[in-house]
Amino acid sequence: MWNKDSYHQIEIIRQRITELRYLAKNPAEAASGRLESLEALQTALEELKVAEEELFEQNEELIAARQALETERQRYQDLFNFAPDGYLLTDMNGTIQEANRAVAHLFSVERHYLVSKPLPARLDAGKESKG
Numbered sequence: 001m002w003n004k005d006s007y008h009q010i011e012i013i014r015q016r017i018t019e020l021r022y023l024a025k026n027p028a029e030a031a032s033g034r035l036e037s038l039e040a041l042q043t044a045l046e047e048l049k050v051a052e053e054e055l056f057e058q059n060e061e062l063i064a065a066r067q068a069l070e071t072e073r074q075r076y077q078d079l080f081n082f083a084p085d086g087y088l089l090t091d092m093n094g095t096i097q098e099a100n101r102a103v104a105h106l107f108s109v110e111r112h113y114l115v116s117k118p119l120p121a122r123l124d125a126g127k128e129s130k131g
Helices: 004-025 027-081 101-107 119-130
Strands: 088-090 096-099
Touching: 004 027
Parallel strands: none
Antiparallel strands: 088 096
């Protein structure tokens, strides 16, 4: 997983690269530190590769979960929209947020005309048109 340890590993790699550049410029010190730095760099790179693979797997899992969630959301949206009975979804103030086809047919309007309207106003309008 990508976390503070991953950033720490990157910082270690940067430090090792700086050391290798220094050793490349100073051949007298190169023999003692080069191999150690290369081994540490190799270890850090292997750890980063593992972290990358874990991130890739997690991303694939998230994509699959999102697709499954979207499929289920669409299923329930279709159940709501095509239900034989009229359904309204309102907020706490009674403002219509969603309306299904049956309730639009009941009020003899298209669904988008119901959305954002207060429910009591729609009920009063229904009484006037039937009266």
